[in-house]
Amino acid sequence: MSLEVDVGHRLGTFHLDARFTAPPGLTALFGRSGSGKTSLVNIVAGLIEPQRGRVIVDGQTLVDTDAAAFVPAHRRRVGYVFQDSRLFPHFSVRQNLLYGRWFARGSGGASGDLASVVDLLGLAALLDRHPDSLSGGEKQRVAIGRALLARPRLVLMDEPLASLDEARRGEIMPYLERLRDRAGVPILYVSHSVSEVARLATTVVILAEGKVAAVGPVADILPLAEAGDGGSVLDAVVARHDEPFQLSVLSSAAGELTVPRLSTPVGARVRAYIRSRDVMLSLKPPQDISALNVLSGTVAAITPNGAQADIRLDCNGAALLARITSKSVERLALAPGKPVHAVVKSVSFERT
């Protein structure tokens, strides 16, 4: 199962010209607002007919301007979760959920069962309510369920968490992870949040001014994202818990990381995200400091960025990004190949 996109479309002065292939799993379309993410998703959904190019899902051509082929939106079987949930106000939650399934009846596809979707998204208590009485987070969960029940071959999510506050995001994220891991339907996920992408994505497509700037696995691509604060992703396993101090120790390729106590059991895989501005560099092994996490590695590359510089470290094969001032680069005489110690001030991490 894969998604192949190669399209060109002009909207006023904006020119979208994007080409990428998404493997199975969750592919994040990542970029600033106005970079063309939503237009691209609307083209895949069939809500916009591109002026040039083609979209192929699972070997079936949805659009091919050269062959004058265009499958209308209602025949694409693409589940679309909109930023503004777009539930039907005149239907109950149950009717909303079953709307797409009714049209998809008779066709094969994943996740057709109401009970399992209700269970996956925790909707049992909402079924007989009307959309007006739901909170933002509940609405989005219903919208996700409605898209899944239409037996989609591909799920599109356009910033499904953008209109929600932090607490509601935290409420939905686990459902999205379960969806990615269990439903077996590939997901194209639009976001401009690094933490969302780091937590959810398998593959990242970075979009800038209508063009694809980079494509690849999340750990390789996310550090390249210039979204204000870059960062790096480390895959790790929970090694042990330190109960007296309420801490957990993670082991990763780059070394051990000590973080506030996680609720996940020992042995669970987690994905740690380290913002580059939370990393300090030291030439000697630092002693008598409060930070718990010190990783050693060598400088792989230095990218000057105004008064700052992004330092890419190779920590035993894992990449770690540090953002320090240009003055520090000169003072420490940093150059590729030089061994350094990275002091990590804070780690955000997510279960995978």
Added chain:
Amino acid sequence: MTEEEWTAVRLSLLVAITATAASLPFGIAVAWLLARGRFWGKSLLDTFVHLPLIMPPVVTGYLLLILFGRRGPIGEVLDQVFGIVLSFRWTGAALACAVMGFPLMVRAIRLSIEAVDTRLESAAGTLGAAPLWVFATVTLPLCLPGVIAGAILCFAKSMGEFGATITFVSNIPGETQTLPSAIYTLTQVPGGDPGALRLTLISVVISMAALLGSELLARRIGARRMAT
């Protein structure tokens, strides 16, 4: 109330209900075209639909007479092919009322369709609903209050239509003499005033009942939608 007066009331109700029911599907279709369609000549269609509202009713009636009379280009075809005769029949009165009420009906429905969020319609499309299904399951239920308002406006207009009706189908008791024509006739004869007053009161009661009924219906739809 004389038998003749009752006949006028019954005939008026028949004409108004027929005119409203027969024009409603067309009204919804034209309102949808004007609200959502993108085609050449849309403003021309808009103007054409509004013509009966801005032209003198007598002019509309006379045009109907020319087009739908037995010798008229459309009336002749209807007569010879389908055996339908409109001129000087109650069906002709219903046609005149439908034409006069059509702009009011289309306007109300069009406004309510325009108020329906197109994003909900495209969401329905991505869920597999073909355009006609989107209309039937999303657009129509959401604009139903406007459809009811449009139907009531058309009904009320039909109950009071005078100029076009009397020009097109004349004023034949028992066939084309609706309430307004009957009232007009009664005011033209000595001693007709009490009868005219009775019919006027009936006319006021029917109009108010129609308005109240539509309010109640719209409120019930709104209440059902709010219910959890």
